[in-house]
Amino acid sequence: MIEKYFRPQNVEEALALLTDAQKDLTPLGGGTSVSRHQEAHHGVVDLQDTGLDQITVQGQRIKVGAMVRLNDLIGHKDIHPEIQRAIMIDASENIRNMATLGGWLVSSTGRSITSSVLLTLDTTLTWEPGNNKVRMGNWLPLREVDPPGILITEAKWWLRPHLAFEYVARSPKDKPILIVAVAQWGSGRTRVVLGGYGKMPIVAMDGTEDLGADVACRDAYSEASDEWATAQYRSDVAAKLALRCLERIDAIKESEV
Ligand SMILES: Cc1cc2nc3c(=O)[nH]c(=O)nc-3n(C[C@H](O)[C@H](O)[C@H](O)COP(=O)(O)OP(=O)(O)OC[C@H]3O[C@@H](n4cnc5c(N)ncnc54)[C@H](O)[C@@H]3O)c2cc1C
Numbered sequence: 134m135i136e137k138y139f140r141p142q143n144v145e146e147a148l149a150l151l152t153d154a155q156k157d158l159t160p161l162g163g164g165t166s167v168s169r170h171q172e173a174h175h176g177v178v179d180l181q182d183t184g185l186d187q188i189t190v191q192g193q194r195i196k197v198g199a200m201v202r203l204n205d206l207i208g209h210k211d212i213h214p215e216i217q218r219a220i221m222i223d224a225s226e227n228i229r230n231m232a233t234l235g236g237w238l239v240s241s242t243g244r245s246i247t248s249s250v251l252l253t254l255d256t257t258l259t260w261e262p263g264n265n266k267v268r269m270g271n272w273l274p275l276r277e278v279d280p281p282g283i284l285i286t287e288a289k290w291w292l293r294p295h296l297a298f299e300y301v302a303r304s305p306k307d308k309p310i311l312i313v314a315v316a317q318w319g320s321g322r323t324r325v326v327l328g329g330y331g332k333m334p335i336v337a338m339d340g341t342e343d344l345g346a347d348v349a350c351r352d353a354y355s356e357a358s359d360e361w362a363t364a365q366y367r368s369d370v371a372a373k374l375a376l377r378c379l380e381r382i383d384a385i386k387e388s389e390v
Contacts, residue, residue, distance in 0.1 A: 135167075143182075144184070147284060151283045158177060180233075184198075185198035186205070188206075193292055198286070202230060203224055203228070215296045216247065219247040219298065222300070238258070242333065244308040246314070248333070258285050258289075259285065259287045265282050294317055294318045297314070298314035300312045300313070317343065317379075320341070321341055323339075323342060324336065324338065325338040325350060327354055327371055331357070337375075350375045
């Protein structure tokens with residue numbers, strides 16, 4: 134049960150509440166996850182009035198406030214169509230209207246396409262207190278044991294890379310059992326992320342070119358067995374989907390010439 138509710142008007146007020154050890158408060162984004170586990174929360178700090186709901190382009194990157202709702206990313210001109218497609222698959226309309234980017238990143242698992250795609254784009258998170266910038270790939274493995282702060286204020290990712298993902302699910306509305314997301318920069322840098330298994334998506338490859346993406350995927354999921362699929366299946370199919378993503382990116386690049 135939520136015993137105490139605070140609604141600060143800016144980030145400084147929110148931090149003052151959240152860093153007060155005696156109050157024992159938890160950040161509240163859209164509340165879709167927090168409200169399902171009410172017994173765990175003594176009190177919450179609702180972030181909806183803190184101004185963390187802005188989307189701005191800064192050079193080659195886009196900065197998205199932690200309180201931006203998933204639905205606000207849909208149809209936004211600067212949000213890559215593949216990110217929008219990922220959100221549409223991951224979340225129902227009700228969840229999209231409520232869930233925030235910050236809350237999603239904190240609570241989603243390896244089976245989230247949205248989180249996989251944002252990891253592919255080498256997203257950096259800003260944590261407070263301390264204005265601590267942390268790459269998502271460094272944060273995810275430590276998410277539960279050593280968070281770099283109390284509050285995520287924004288996420289920043291690259292705008293320019295070509296991006297494609299492929300996934301496998303038992304039905305269109307089911308959570309994926311395998312996700313492969315590929316981002317390719319103009320320099321040739323190619324970053325491949327796998328999801329659909331475990332607590333978080335993982336980076337299978339981050340290289341200066343795309344050579345070996347299929348082998349990297351095969352290796353990265355060589356032990357990814359659970360009740361939904363065997364490691365043999367995941368690693369075989371991940372290798373094929375990585376090549377399919379690269380073919381799609383090549384086709385996009387050709388159409389731009
Ligand atoms: C019906 C339903 C279906 C779902 N399906 C899926 C699914 O298919 N795949 C999937 O991955 N997830 C799924 N989820 C979980 C979903 O990821 C979360 O419910 C949602 O994204 C949380 O977002 P929120 O803004 O509501 O966060 P909240 O519920 O407000 O918070 C979630 C957690 O994040 C913390 N938090 C929130 N904002 C911040 C911040 N700015 N900084 C630091 N910590 C913060 C909170 O303290 C809490 O621990 C589902 C949830 C529901 C209710």
